[in-house]
Amino acid sequence: MLGTEAAVGFLTARTGDRDEQAAAKLAIELGGLPLALEQAGAYIQASGGSLTGYIVLFRQRRPEMLTRGEPTGYDSTVAATWSLAFGELGKSAPQAAGLLRLLAFCAPEPVPLRLLLQAGRGLPKGLRRPVAKVLKPLADPLATSDAIAALRRYSLVTPAGDKRVSVHRLVQAVTADQIPPGLREAWRAAAAAVVEALIPADIKLPGSWTACAELLPHARAGGLSLT
Numbered sequence: 001m002l003g004t005e006a007a008v009g010f011l012t013a014r015t016g017d018r019d020e021q022a023a024a025k026l027a028i029e030l031g032g033l034p035l036a037l038e039q040a041g042a043y044i045q046a047s048g049g050s051l052t053g054y055i056v057l058f059r060q061r062r063p064e065m066l067t068r069g070e071p072t073g074y075d076s077t078v079a080a081t082w083s084l085a086f087g088e089l090g091k092s093a094p095q096a097a098g099l100l101r102l103l104a105f106c107a108p109e110p111v112p113l114r115l116l117l118q119a120g121r122g123l124p125k126g127l128r129r130p131v132a133k134v135l136k137p138l139a140d141p142l143a144t145s146d147a148i149a150a151l152r153r154y155s156l157v158t159p160a161g162d163k164r165v166s167v168h169r170l171v172q173a174v175t176a177d178q179i180p181p182g183l184r185e186a187w188r189a190a191a192a193a194v195v196e197a198l199i200p201a202d203i204k205l206p207g208s209w210t211a212c213a214e215l216l217p218h219a220r221a222g223g224l225s226l227t
Contacts, residue, residue: 001032001168014041015051022051029058031108031169035071036078043069063177066170082174085154095143096150098134103157103167104175105191107217110160111167115198115218116144128186135190192222199224 002010007027008020014037017023030036044054046069058065066079076084090097103111116138137143148165151157160166179187195218200208219225 002027002034002037003032004028007032007037010037011041011051014038015044017044017051019051022055026051026055026058029055033078033168033170035074035081036066036170038071038074039066039069039077041069042071046070062173066174078170079174082156082171083178085156086175086178089150089154089156093147093150095134095137096147098131099138099144099147100151100156100167100171100175101179101187102135102191102194103165104172104179105188105221106167106172106195107221108167108169108172109217110162110164111218112198112214113144113148113163113165115194115215116148116165117141128183130183131186131190188222191218192224195219195222196224 004024004027007030008023011023011026012018012020026040027037030040040054040058043049043065044051054065063079067077069077071077086097086100089100099116102116106115138147148157151165152159156171157165157167176184176187195215198211198215199219200211202208203212
């Protein structure tokens with residue numbers, strides 16, 4: 001991943017658009033991913049558009065924009081690259097594919113592994129059967145470890161230290177976009193449920209504050225409150 005300063009320099013040079021503020025916003029939106037930055041730059045240059053215009057289109061029509069642009073030096077776009085990885089993962093490691101769907105509805109911040117181990121427990125009643133079927137085995141630490149290992153083979157998660165993993169925000173976005181609409185809300189509800197199950201019973205106790213701080217971004221992503 002490129003830092004914001006390096007990404008801004010790349011985008012302004014690649015597109016000829018000197019709007020550094022817009023370049024910084026786009027760099028953050030794309031999470032500094034080199035392929036996504038090159039793809040955006042190629043599209044802007046080819047279309048004669050601007051960095052600001054691309055941001056507007058990306059926010060409104062992200063799935064389509066991730067298929068556009070012909071990045072120099074890469075064989076395919078972000079969407080095509082990850083679609084292939086998701087397809088292979090679904091065939092070889094369905095539990096890992098399900099885990100990635102769960103992580104897609106967490107925040108981009110590191111996710112504690114204990115949250116993943118909770119995935120098979122405390123699920124809300126009425127969850128769609130395909131979701132529950134995939135998540136239930138993840139209560140087994142070995143199954144979770146195998147799933148994470150499979151995701152790492154495809155570079156879809158990154159170890160974040162202290163028994164945590166992180167997922168790039170674009171991986172989350174593309175994963176969520178590719179879930180059938182009828183199941184998308186079920187996966188969102190499942191992610192919120194496993195986060196909620198880990199929130200300490202009394203968040204006013206000082207001993208709970210570390211756990212609350214770690215869970216806060218994921219709680220917010222699921223529409224939960226820690227107040």
